[in-house]
Amino acid sequence: MAVFPPLREDLGVMAGYHSPQLDVEVRLNTNESPLPPPRAFLAELAEAVASIPLHRYPDRQAWDLRVDLAHRHGVQPEQVFVANGSNEVLQSLLLAYGGPGRTAAVFEPTYAMHATTARMTGTAVAVGERAADFTIDLAEVQRVFEEARPSVTFVCSPNNPTGTAERKDVVETLIARAPGLVIVDEAYGQFASWSALDLVGDEVPVVVTRTYSKTWSMAGARLGYLIGPSKVVSALWEKAALPYHLDSLKQVAGRLALHYVEDMEARVALLVAERERIQAALSALPVDTWPSEANFVLFRPRSRAGRDVWQGLVECSVLVRDCSSWPRLEGCLRVTVGTPEENGRFLSALKEAL
Ligand SMILES: Cc1ncc(COP(=O)(O)O)c(C=O)c1O
Numbered sequence: 001m002a003v004f005p006p007l008r009e010d011l012g013v014m015a016g017y018h019s020p021q022l023d024v025e026v027r028l029n030t031n032e033s034p035l036p037p038p039r040a041f042l043a044e045l046a047e048a049v050a051s052i053p054l055h056r057y058p059d060r061q062a063w064d065l066r067v068d069l070a071h072r073h074g075v076q077p078e079q080v081f082v083a084n085g086s087n088e089v090l091q092s093l094l095l096a097y098g099g100p101g102r103t104a105a106v107f108e109p110t111y112a113m114h115a116t117t118a119r120m121t122g123t124a125v126a127v128g129e130r131a132a133d134f135t136i137d138l139a140e141v142q143r144v145f146e147e148a149r150p151s152v153t154f155v156c157s158p159n160n161p162t163g164t165a166e167r168k169d170v171v172e173t174l175i176a177r178a179p180g181l182v183i184v185d186e187a188y189g190q191f192a193s194w195s196a197l198d199l200v201g202d203e204v205p206v207v208v209t210r211t212y213s214k215t216w217s218m219a220g221a222r223l224g225y226l227i228g229p230s231k232v233v234s235a236l237w238e239k240a241a242l243p244y245h246l247d248s249l250k251q252v253a254g255r256l257a258l259h260y261v262e263d264m265e266a267r268v269a270l271l272v273a274e275r276e277r278i279q280a281a282l283s284a285l286p287v288d289t290w291p292s293e294a295n296f297v298l299f300r301p302r303s304r305a306g307r308d309v310w311q312g313l314v315e316c317s318v319l320v321r322d323c324s325s326w327p328r329l330e331g332c333l334r335v336t337v338g339t340p341e342e343n344g345r346f347l348s349a350l351k352e353a354l
Pocket of ligand 1: 211
């Protein structure tokens with residue numbers, strides 16, 4: 001009889017990271033863009049796809065895409081690494097700088113995939129706690145650095161799921177004190193008032209990760225990148241990435257999307273204005289909220305249990321993320337900013353559910 005090997009034990013204890021999808025009219029649970037990509041982009045992409053030599057492997061170094069991204073951010077192409085979503089960028093970093101015998105530091109509550117991907121790559125996880133307002137506390141950072149000497153430290157800013165952004169001086173101090181590489185995850189960077197991209201340099205142990213999934217309306221394409229020191233980027237290409245890991249279609253799509261910066265900036269402005277509208281409306285309701293610099297807002301109903309409010313919203317065909325059983329987020333829900341119409345549906349459903 002065939003024998004299957006037992007699963008790695010350290011994988012068995014992981015909860016995984018899944019956002020349940022329900023068949024609803026208003027889906028505000030996974031922080032995607034509510035709008036499809038611009039029509040002109042889709043037309044340009046369709047035309048470009050017809051001339052891709054699909055019988056050939058892609059450019060292994062994704063050079064043209066890196067040149068264009070470097071141009072956009074005012075850095076060198078040697079400082080750009082690209083992969084299938086920023087999750088794969090994070091995984092590549094952990095493969096290269098984490099691994100058995102090494103530790104990654106996270107400050108909870110934060111994006112669950114940082115700790116999960118660390119564990120998947122055999123990296124130990126040192127957990128620090130955020131302050132009561134969910135910002136990073138430098139005294140706690142110091143404790144974690146001294147006790148765990150992490151090779152990799154994650155800073156998620158704006159932070160998922162709380163929406164809070166770190167202050168620049170806090171991130172600068174954290175980088176100066178870190179015993180290893182600092183990964184600033186800016187999946188929501190375009191919605192924030194400042195970016196750690198300015199802190200990147202070839203002699204600074206910091207990388208900033210970005211994604212096409214949110215503002216670029218390309219979550220379905222799976223494309224992310226990092227800007228960081230050239231030696232980190234070349235280590236990722238040479239030691240952590242699979243050969244030809246980024247397909248030709250995506251390399252082309254990523255380049256063409258950069259022709260639509262103005263459309264993307266208009267979307268960011270719309271979503272930021274809508275976020276402010278949601279926050280203002282929430283402040284008049286019996287819920288606690290936290291200041292958000294992302295495309296979502298965390299809130300905690302005061303009058304009813306979070307789970308019951310989540311269920312009430314589902315009954316009105318509105319799906320938000322239920323964080324109510326996550327540590328330190330008891331009773332909390334997270335709503336992604338949608339179109340003005342979707343946000344209106346959410347706010348009236350919420351009033352009913354409360
Ligand atoms: C903080 C953070 N980082 C990374 C990601 C992953 O993004 P991608 O779609 O680029 O893999 C997400 C997705 O929700 C996120 O919230």
